[in-house]
Amino acid sequence: MAKWKKLAHVVYQCSYHIVWTPKYRYRILEGEIAKIVEEKIRAICEWKDVEILEVNVMKDHVHMVVSIPPRVSISELMGILKGKTAIALFKGKRKLKKKPYWGNHFWSRGYCVTTRGMDEEKIRRYVKYQEENERIEENNSKEYGLF
Incomplete structure (x- = not known):
């Protein structure tokens, strides 16, 4: 059974399974790129007080199981995760930006989320x-x- 967490005025257990993919589901998340993505995900989650229960960067998608405080919405977290990781990748791997198919967008538009509990x-x-x-x-x- 998952642990209950406390904030000043709330007791919560908000766990989610989230999956998202690179644009066109390209199999690009390997090696140095996968390392950058995972490091950035961990840093952002720490910054937002999101507990990572599991994270797995596959070649063509990312799986995460996280516990998110009620003050952070899923859409807000995903916007930050996808935006900040894309910026880090385009800065760290300049060759990605030169590819004509990215068009300043690394991730596909949507994501899949389901609750756990x-x-x-x-x-x-x-x-x-x-x-x-x-x-x-x-x-x-x-x-x-x-x-």
């Missing part, structure tokens, strides 16, 4: 029976003269 059926049961459980707890506390 507790069992859906367990959550449904909890929500369904929550009122009944609260009523029982309230009655028990009255019997013992707590309120």
Whole structure:
């Protein structure tokens, strides 16, 4: 079971599986390029207080499993990740910018994201029976003269 995290006014467990690809799904994420991408991803996640549970840079896509604080949206994180890594790649590997197919865009436009977390059926049961459980707890506390 994943750990719950705390901020000043929130307790959360926001874990996501995110996948994205280079433009045209070119198989270019290897060697020095893959190293730059992974280093930049780790630096950005540390800066945004995003915990990386898993990261894997494949030749034609990137997989990440992360825990994101509620103050950071998925779209904001992905915009920063894709933007900053592309800038780093174009600065560090000037030959990439000369290729006519990149056009100042390294990553494809979209990404895939799915949530990870507790069992859906367990959550449904909890929500369904929550009122009944609260009523029982309230009655028990009255019997013992707590309120």
